[in-house]
Amino acid sequence: MSLRDRKRARTRQALIDAATELFERKGYDETTIADITAAAEIGARTFFSYFASKEELLFPDAGERVQAAVDAIATREPAEGPAEVLLRALSEVTATGDELVSPLAALRLRMIQTVPAVRGRALQEQLGAQRVIAKHLADAFPDQLDPVGAAALTGAFVGAVTGALQALLDDTDGTDPATLQGAMRTATEVALAPWRRSP
Numbered sequence: 555m556s557l558r559d560r561k562r563a564r565t566r567q568a569l570i571d572a573a574t575e576l577f578e579r580k581g582y583d584e585t586t587i588a589d590i591t592a593a594a595e596i597g598a599r600t601f602f603s604y605f606a607s608k609e610e611l612l613f614p615d616a617g618e619r620v621q622a623a624v625d626a627i628a629t630r631e632p633a634e635g636p637a638e639v640l641l642r643a644l645s646e647v648t649a650t651g652d653e654l655v656s657p658l659a660a661l662r663l664r665m666i667q668t669v670p671a672v673r674g675r676a677l678q679e680q681l682g683a684q685r686v687i688a689k690h691l692a693d694a695f696p697d698q699l700d701p702v703g704a705a706a707l708t709g710a711f712v713g714a715v716t717g718a719l720q721a722l723l724d725d726t727d728g729t730d731p732a733t734l735q736g737a738m739r740t741a742t743e744v745a746l747a748p749w750r751r752s753p
Contacts, residue, residue: 566604566614568594573611574658582608582669609675612662620683622647627690636695636704637749640687640711644742648735663720680716684708707749714745 555563572593576585587608591598605611626643634642665672684705692704699707718741743750 562604565594565596565600569596569601569604570611570614570658573608574661577612577661577665582665582672607675609672612658612665612672613675613679614658616679616683619647620686623683623687624690627687627694630694635749636691636699636707637711637746639691639694640707641739641743641746644711644715644739648739659719680712684712687711707746710745710749711742714742718742 569590573585573590576589576593580589585608587601588598590608590611591601623640623643626639626646630639662672662676666676667673688701688704688708691708692699692701695704715738718738721741
């Protein structure tokens with residue numbers, strides 16, 4: 555990364571960190587964009603160079619996770635079926651970071667339950683991700699999946715990840731990220747079992 559890119563990444567992360575702390579301490583509705591930029595020591599107008607809205611701060615890596623699934627589909631091995639490709643994508647995402655089981659992930663799930671604007675954003679992100687992944691799956695596996703089948707498989711995958719995260723983070727007190735990731739992987743494998751190829 556260039557110096558400029560590193561500076562942008564630091565500024566973006568400062569906004570995410572400031573928002574996370576303020577949402578936890580003050581609440582989502584009570585936190586303003588001005589509060590976030592002041593805490594991050596960034597000019598208020600700079601905020602919109604990084605995020606379009608306050609709720610977008612809670613979903614900073616959503617696009618990267620979708621891209622990981624798309625990349626896994628594009629680099630599929632001959633022996634991999636659609637379910638195996640999605641499970642590999644999940645493994646690669648969790649292996650490169652713990653964002654899915656981070657404090658921000660736990661906060662996001664709580665906010666989805668209690669803040670309508672965040673719930674709406676989560677639904678928008680989820681539906682958008684499912685459409686993109688399902689289209690790539692249907693294109694990559696035309697002999698196995700029609701558009702409806704691809705949508706069903708993708709819905710099961712996204713729902714399994716979301717549901718497992720919700721249950722794990724609700725029922726966890728300080729469990730390390732590796733344990734959470736392993737449990738999430740197991741739950742997702744169970745959900746996708748009907749689509750798995752026999753070993």
